[in-house]
Amino acid sequence: MSDDTVEPLSPTDPPPPARHNWRPLLVRLHFYAGVLVGPFLIVAAVTGALYALAPSIERVVYRDLLAVEARPAIPLDEQVRSARAGHPDLSVTAVRPAADGGETTRVSFADPSLPEDHSRTVFVDPGSGRVLGEQVTWLGYLPISTWLDGLHRHLNLGEPGRIYSEIAASWLWVVALGGTALWVSKAVRDRRRGRQGRIVRVDRSSTGRSRTMNWHGATGIWLLCGLLFLSATGITWSTYAGAHVTDIRSALHWQRxxxxxxxxxxxxxxxxxxxxxxxxxxxxxxxxxxxxxxxxxxxxxxxxxxxxxxxxxxxxxxxxxxxxxxxxxxxxxxxxxxxxxxxxxxxxxxYSTIAKLADWGIRAHMGFLFGLLNQLLLLAVALGLLTVIVRGYRMWWQRRPTRGSAWALGRPPVRGGLRAVHPAAAGAVVIGALAVGWFLPLLGATLAGFVVIDLALGLRKRRAVRNCDA
Structure with missing residues (x-):
């Protein structure tokens, strides 16, 4: 990031940015969103990476229940009777017949002692009818997937915990697109100055903060499509923004x-x-x-x-x-x-076209659509996002003052970004922010919080300047 986008160390107000320049506004938005929303994205990336591995983990942990020797199956009715023999007082709610000879049949029972949407599921060898064991399942998911799904969606805290994942999904596309715009504009400026402007490659000759920024920017470009996909599909099943998505799909007859x-x-x-x-x-x-x-x-x-x-x-x-x-x-x-x-x-x-796209998107987000390849891609995007966030914080640390306190924080980007654009464009930005904030309520609420904090810091700084002048 160039020096003209960083606040000076002196307590005086910085000179206003050049007129009709979008870069200072994007830099400040990207900086504050990255710093303040980064922890939410880190949690979402870590829990998402774990959830992506859930199917593979389950095949190992529950192999005695899920896999059997392949042989001709006995009639499905006999398999269900074998499962019912152990629970004659419970009613069958669902049956998943083995799709091939190496899998087991699952018979789920309604158990009043279990929480809502949970079932007691019995696993049967389709070749012999022998009961292999049972597990408590949630909407068909085994305990490991259930726990990891809850961890990713709401930190296993219930509905209040879903606020974290909705904030992460709502801001992810903003951070990704803002960072892309900044990185591409930097490459364009470099080329205009006769330097080699890299977008998808890292300048390995750079050092220090410049090298960190190269890795941060290039990795973000490679991850862009994946991040936008995860943001969009995550928003669809969020609490508040998801309700707006549901209303739109219902009004346009795009439901499943x-x-x-x-x-x-x-x-x-x-x-x-x-x-x-x-x-x-x-x-x-x-x-x-x-x-x-x-x-x-x-x-x-x-x-x-x-x-x-x-x-x-x-x-x-x-x-x-x-x-x-x-x-x-x-x-x-x-x-x-x-x-x-x-x-x-x-x-x-x-299915309408939108309903198909939504269905495929959600299944791909969960790692189901393309099997192991899907899960590995999700894992790669999650780990890549972690490296981008860590390098973003590292850039902030590398921008800290080299004199004074050893724990001093990096300087924030220069103020006055909104004043640097044309008044009509600034008005459009405000209207757009209000519209996006309505559709994505938690983005709107946190953005309002950022603005309040920024204004408070600005007032504090101005008071400090007046006190110094006095």
Whole structure:
């Protein structure tokens, strides 16, 4: 960063930046956002890296439950009966048949002793029907993924903890785009001055703070697309900004389509009585194999999950679940009694373009869409972001005064950035900030906090100057 963007050491006010120059404003925004939001981004990057490794960790930790010797499977109904034998008083809520001979079948039960959205899941060897064990799962996720997911989303603190992840997602795109603009503009200025302006490569001949900035800028360019992707997909399921996204998608009919489970069979769901916590169907009379076959005939392919009806008169739902390189989530409602299919969701036909993009984005953000490659890319972006943040703080440290206190902080960028642009442009910036702050409420709140802090520091400095003059 050039000297004209750094506040001088003297207590006097710095000269105002050149008119119609955007750089001082971008520098100050990037600096304060990086310094103050950096800790949130560090936590998000560390927890995101851990979450990216969750599938691989689970395959090792739960290998006795997830993997078996490949051999011909016995009928699915017999596998479910084996699982039910250990929990005759609980109702089956969902079944995930083994997709191939080397995987296990999962049978989930509604257990009133567990928290909401948690199930007791039994793992069955599809070749022998032998029960291998059980785990408490959350929406189908095993305990390690559940814990790491909670750590990444809300630090396992519940809804209040989601504030941290929303702040990180809301500011990430601002920091990334601002840093890109500064880095590219620096390269352009260097080339105009006859020097080699590097954008994606590091100048290895540089030293000190210049070398740190080279690594900071070049790495940020390489990570830009990944950072923007993580920011956008993270915002979609945040609490406050996510609500605005949901409202827009609803108004424009971009929501994810839902299968209609209301059955045309008057006897559907009356094979048993609903217990208020599990299935409305008598699990022993449910034709699991028939339901799977009926859904398969309408394009719902393994791996799948069967969700049992919860109310009398409802159909069971068969839905494709995540698998590497699977782009679809087809679904079908199947009537338990006559195995008719009253409703089908065809992914390519029924999903809007925006709904597809949102679905793919979320699954890629979670590391599911492209399997191990997806997880390694997420890990690389998270680790790369950590290095960028650490180098950003290092640049701040390297800019500290070399005389005086050993614990002095680096000088902040020069003030007056907004006054340096054309008044019309400054007005547009303010209006744009208000609009973005409305759509991303936590970005707006923290930006307002930055402005208040900046104004307070400016007033304090001016008072110090007046006292010195007096």
């Amino acid at each position: 389509p839902q299968v209609d489970t209301e059955s045309s069979d008057p006897h559907a769901g009356h094979h048993g009585m609903a217990d208020g916590a599990g299935s409305a169907t008598d699990d022993g009379a449910f034709d699991y194999s028939g339901v799977v076959a009926a859904a398969a005939a309408h394009g719902v392919a393994a791996p799948i999950e069967i969700t049992m009806p919860t109310e009398p008169g409802q159909a069971a739902t068969v839905t494709e679940i995540d698998a590497p390189y699977r782009m679809t989530t087809n679904a079908a409602a199947v009537t338990p009694g006559d195995l008719s299919v009253p409703s089908v969701i065809d992914y390519w036909r029924d």
